[in-house]
Amino acid sequence: MPIPLVNSVASWFLKKRIHQMELFIKYPHDVQHELLMKLLQKARGTEIGTRYNFSEIKNYQQFADNVPITKYEEVQDDIERSRHGVNNIFWPTPIRWFAQSSGTTNARSKYIPVSQESLEDCHYAASKDLLCVYLNNNPESQLFRGKSLRLGGSKKLYQENGTSFGDLSAILIDNMPFWAEFSSTPGNEISLMSDWEVKMQAIVDATVNENVTSLAGVPSWMLVLLNTLLETTHKTHLFEIWPNLEVYFHGGVSFDPYRDQYKKILPRHGFNYYEIYNASEGFFAIQDRNKSSELLLMLDYGIFYEFIPMDNYGTENQEILPLSAVELGVNYAVVITTNAGLWRYRIGDTIRFTSLSPYRIKISGRTKHHINVFGEELIIENAEAALKKAAAATNCEIVDYTAAPIFMEGREKGAHEWIIEFKRRPEDQEVFNTTFDLALQSVNSDYEAKRFNNTTLNKPKIHYARERLFYDWLKAKNKLGGQHKVPRLSNTREYIEELLQMNRG
Secondary structure, three states, rough: OOOHHHHHHHHHHHHHHHHHHHHHHHOHHHHHHHHHEEEEEEOOOHHHHHHHOOHHHHHHHHHHOOOOOEEEEHHHHHHHHHOOOOOOOOOOOOOEEEEEEEEOOOOOOOEEEHHHHHHHHHHHHHHHHHHHHHHHHHHOOOHHHHHHEEEEOOOEEEEOOOOOOOOHHOOOOHHHOOHHHEEEEHHHHHHHHHHHHHHHHHHHHHOOOOOOEEEEOOOOHHHHHHHHHHHHHOOOOOHHOOOOOOOOOOHHHHHHHHHHHHHOOOOOOEEEEEEEEOOEEEEEEEEEOOOOOOOOOOOOOOEEEEEOOOOOOOOOOOOEEEEHHHHHHHHEEEEEEEEEOOOEEEEEEEEEEEEEEEEEEEEEEEOEEEOOOOOEEEEEEEHHHHHHHHHHHHHOOOEEEEEEEEEEEEOEEEEEEEEEEEEEOEEEEEEEHHHHHHHHHOOOHHHHHHHHHHOEOOOEEEEOOOOOOHHHHHOOOOOOOOOOOOEEEEEHHHHHHHHHHHHOO
């Protein structure tokens, strides 16, 4: 398709969609209420709809009274039935795809249902909106004169029943309209490769001579790819390879740890970075302004939002609020009801509202302590399970521990750094370290993927703490006592640096 025609079509679509976005910005609560009623009406004949009397629900309060808040473990059995071919459990149309996500206490991986409606009206709609917003903000853009380098995952088939599972990005690529492949690189065959090392070199070979104008992918994975590209071509920055590169669309993990490294390989003033907020469960928010750190909450993607203030999250007095009741600056856990059949589902993320007109947010973290700097989504349950395995295998006893990321530096891979205090130390430290690393991989498939052949993460760096280190650290902070706990996992190095200093002293 000639570039002028592409620009004309894009301009028409942009104007139409920007008008629709203005409607949900102006009438956010009406749009959300109408959306909720449509979801309930559509799913009233499902098992879930019958169980909770969807046909009798006329407003939000009745919905909140009838339908309980859920987490993955509570819907896992229904999802497994759906994966085995049973239809009409939580959504009326057949669920053929399941986005594989990080593990829980009961399973190494979660399988999030992806319906045809969520593909079209949420994920693909968001991709179009991202382009609309970017082009609206940058009318001189030459985006369509080149291609987008997309970095997705691999896909596996669940053979017994015809349903399939894999990374969400792979599901999106596999179902992408045929015309979309012409504007992207590499092709689907390479994008869906499962061997990361083979795939990485194949992407380099396929894209190095293309006119790449945009990048799209998770910062940690993308950085590994781009550094490989620079090493292969013996170039110092990316504009020597792709002079027309103008924007990087990123999401999945915090960009802050990578920002300086990207500036080194993308040293052009005015280069654009656009953040998105999506997950296996849906696409939630888009950066809608240049140079902004806030994301516009998208209210017409088939997702109804509720929020739990973190100061009473998980307590008997826990509040669940609709969008109309949120306040600025409060840390909220996100609850969603979706057009893929998730009903009042806690996704585990926390956000803060930075604006109420329109509703803009910042992602503030997770409802549990975790490390997710490289997309590994390591949670406390994973750490506890792996430490238990390693301790049993090496006949040692653990008293306390904490962990934090070692951020990527230049072209050096990232890692996790641990301080572990033992009551009885293992006889061979290297054996324990290796055993622990393998145990972490066995309980968390995302961590395993990042550790595969050291592609994104090197082996953990483990320090043995002196006796009473954690006790002394808490004492120095005047936090001795049962109500105070050692932070097990953190996305920052604040705690571990203090502990390392005390351990050296």
